[in-house]
Amino acid sequence: MTAVGYQYLHHKLNAGAQAPRRPALVKPVTRLTEINGCLAVPQHIAPRDDAYLEHVLFALKHEGTNLGILAQALPAISGDILIAALKRAPNGIFIRKACFLWESFTGDQLPDAPAVGGAAVGLFDPKRYITGPSVRNARWRVDFNGLGSLRYCATVERTPAVVSLLDSDILGRAQEFMASLPAEMMDRAINWAYLHETQDSFAIEKESPTEDKARRFVALLRQAHEGHPLNEDYLVELQNICVTNPLDQAAGYRSQQNHLQNGLRGAAGVTYVPPPPDMLPELMDAWLAFANAAPTQIDPIVAASISSFGFVFLHPFMDGNGRLSRFLIHQALCSSGKLQHGLLLPVSIAMKRHELQYLEALQDFSKPLREHWRVLWIDDANFEFEFLGSPSMYRYWDATPAVEFVLRMADEALEVELRRETQFLRHYDTVLRAVNERFDVRGSTLSTLVMMCLDNGGVVSKNRRKQFAGMVPEAVFEAIERATKAVLDAESEDTRGLGTPPLESL
DSSP states (O other): OOEEHHHHHHHHTTOOSSOOSSOEEEOSOSSOEEETTEEEEOGGGSOOTTOHHHHHHHHHHHTOOOHHHHHHHGGGSOHHHHHHHHHHOTTOHHHHHHHHHHHHHHSOOOTTOOOOOSOOEESSOTTTBOOOOOEEETTTTEEEOSEEETTEEEEOBOOHHHHHHHHTOHHHHHHHHHHTSOHHHHHHHHHHHHHHHHHHHHHHTTOOOOHHHHHHHHHHHHGGGGOOOOOHHHHHHHHHHHOOOGGGOOSSSOSSOOOEEOSSOGGGGEEEOOOOTTTHHHHHHHHHHHHHHGGGTSOHHHHHHHHHHHHHHHOOSSSOHHHHHHHHHHHHHHHTTOSOTTOOOOHHHHHHHTHHHHHHHHHHHHHHHHTTEEEEEEETTEEEEEEOSOTHHHHEEEOHHHHHHHHHHHHHIIIIIIHHHHHHHHHHHHHHHHHHTTOOOOHHHHHHHHHHHHHTTSOOOHHHHHHTTTTSOHHHHHHHHHHHHHHHHHHHHHHTTSOOOOGGGO
């Protein structure tokens, strides 16, 4: 089967780290048809071999806008070829897009270009992509409406999963749910969210935080609501909070090459190599422009996803990038103004539960890009790195999997984590009150036993009974179990639609 469009350009030019998700292939069909994840193309409309511009125009018309491949394909095409095509159709939408991008990528201007007409057109089709604010290029009557700029731009397709989750208004539901709670209950739920978000963010990196590390990271999370603009100095300050070892604390963006590694020895263990240090300042500057503006311009969870994953792909520090990238999710959500009263969605708890999917979302970008690095293992932890690709590989990327993943995690953080913890707190209060009214037990002891009983499905285990036998009468254990069984049974009836009795009746 012959490849056409982006798949053809990707293969011919070794262009772009991310191959097209839906390759266009010539097949025995009579019209363009989606078949088994590919775009089946009839032979009679397929572009000619070696006619790169024809493949570019075909791709722009039928496959959308892939800046990662176009940034490498268009500069390989002579300006004379574009001018000739433009003169044949000066008002053509797709040749105007191609000319606009050619000038943007090369930094040159096409000579003797005829005046163009026709209605202005967005570079990204808003029916297919999530788009950003439009900036008009009057020369080509093309509006740049991407997520970022031509210095740094992610794309997000409107997949059914993305559309469904965006339509569900996760942040609006979260704010409404928290506002429905009594003030004291809301404060306890939020405090729980900060603590467990900290623990699970560290757990994702196979680390158990010390009390000092946990305290520092909770303080970091609380900064998300301060609305501080992101810049290099502030990112350094945040990195220093994430990393307690003074030797690993940064003073600025890294000046040496770093990499990610699995358990294998040598070059085979290098799983991802972020951009070289000399590329980093310009890329980070463009990333910062997006991260500061996007939360109030597009859906905040989309902005948070791109900011977080984009940051970890650039990996601007030698240590602390992962934790800082997850903080940036909260930074974006809070700076959007959609989460108030200190509310935090504990997305890292959901991410920890779905670590494999988290890794897959990261590898969607990192794995193909690794192929464009030559890595030579010298000894121990010493490597030589040579980048064989194009800077555009770091500049333009498909963020659809990242956005889908973060949307699912945000929804789960609300519907599972926050609601479950709030329900736990309600049960805890009810059982504690019921037992406390009948027995005089030290508060800390009763609190511990109630939590253990709730966590153990309504039973105080034999080991716990032995542990507290000298402090608590047997009747207290029985009372805790009865009260716990009552609230758990009531919850079970509620899930079957039988209603929940008033807390006082339990």
